[in-house]
Amino acid sequence: MIHRIKYELLLSFFLLSTLNAQSIQNIEINGNITFNDSDIKSWIQLGVNSPVYPGILDSIKNRLADNLARRGYFNASFEGTAVLQTADSQKVNLVINVDEGSPTYFQNIFITSDDSTAIDQLQSRFDFLESQVFNEYQLEEIISEILSEYENKGHPFIKISIQSIQFYDDSISGNHLADVKMNIRRGEKRSIDKIEIRGNTSTKDYVIVRELRIIQGEEYSQENINELPKRLNRLRFFQPVNIPQYYINSRNEGILLIEVVEKQTNNFDGIIGYIPGGKSNQKGYVTGLVNVVLRNLFGTGRSAAIRWQKLDRFSQELELKYLEPWL
Structure with missing residues (x-):
């Protein structure tokens, strides 16, 4: 019995070592209609001569399923996907079978907000998505645009949260549909009331403030704040400066925190x-x-x-x- 266990362990170790030493000779993709072969290959993150590792098929299927779902294909399957040994056992061929399935479409996008006057305008930003194939990247792009617009108009703490995504099938057409509910909280409008500087041991505070060109009490704008490191770096007094932080102190004042590390000048x-x-x-x-x-x-x-x-x-x-x- 002991000899049998040792034999099985040695056999398993031999097979694992052989698998780890192998690499991919060819990748064959079948069944894909909407997405081309280059899309599939970029998603699986493998190519010719990539090493073969234990669990490679599960990794391939998971990566494909994730990327297809992000683009609205939640019902894909990969039956028959396999790793095939070549004659000399030194290489393998990947056969990837992709059944994309039917896409899911945006049906309704519902918006709630703490700014009731802006709901119609916000809703209109998403209208073009309705009846389009569900696409996570398009949805994120619109959300990112809204965040940037509000952050540049005095709302540094705006939050957009997706509260739910409901998937269902249309009883008549049989289409896969999705309703998205999201909440947009713009938060209180803020300004830069004070500038706090840390890390300067030689350079005077007023030298840094003057280079920032910020007027005390001006409206918060993330776009303007992102430009501040460039202005300070032009002085050549500091190590590369990071984007300043913004916070509210105990007096409800908006503080712009500038952190610098001085260098030899x-x-x-x-x-x-x-x-x-x-x-x-x-x-x-x-x-x-x-x-x-x-x-x-x-x-x-x-x-x-x-x-x-x-x-x-x-x-x-x-x-x-x-x-x-x-x-």
């Missing part, structure tokens, strides 16, 4: 030497090059540069630069 390089006198009555002299650059002078955003150069005993150069960026 000053440079010093140079070389100094001494040339001794060539004759008994001739004194030696100092020679060299010194270059000092201060890109954020005292944290004010101003910059200054000093360059000194002396190549011989008879001449030297001194160059001074100063930049006032706010004139």
Whole structure:
């Protein structure tokens, strides 16, 4: 009995090792009508020479079912899908049979909102979907557009939730239908009442605020906030700046939080030497090059540069630069 168990374990291990060493030689797709072969291959995330692994058929079927459902085909089946060994057992051929089934159509889209005056306008955004094949990506695109519009008009905390999707069959046509119910809560209109800055150890707060070009009390706009890192990065005082966060404090004020990490903005390089006198009555002299650059002078955003150069005993150069960026 013990020898039999060992034999079965060794056989299982051998088969598993053989399967792991194999790769795909060819992928054959049959039965698909609406979606082409390239769609199917992109969904299964496999190609020629991809390794074969345990459970590969289940992965293929699950990925196909998920992608078809997102595009309105909830009744697909994959009967006869198989992994076939080649003659030398080093490669396999994938045979994928796809029966897409009948699509599901949007029938009704019901909208509720805390803004009763906007319901008709919001509803009209989804009207074109009715009687179209259910498509998750189209639905998400419209939702994303609405979110962006409200976020750019003073509503940072807008929420859109799909409360239910009811699937049923039409008793007359037999078509698969779906009713979608969603709620849109725009939330209170907000403004940027204060700017909070963290992480700046050298750069003054007013330098950062001035570069943001935000007027205290202005209406919240996500589009404008997304542009703020570009303005701060142009200063070259900080590591790449992330998109600022927005929150409401205990006083019900809208706070824009700017977090920065300062980087080295000053440079010093140079070389100094001494040339001794060539004759008994001739004194030696100092020679060299010194270059000092201060890109954020005292944290004010101003910059200054000093360059000194002396190549011989008879001449030297001194160059001074100063930049006032706010004139």
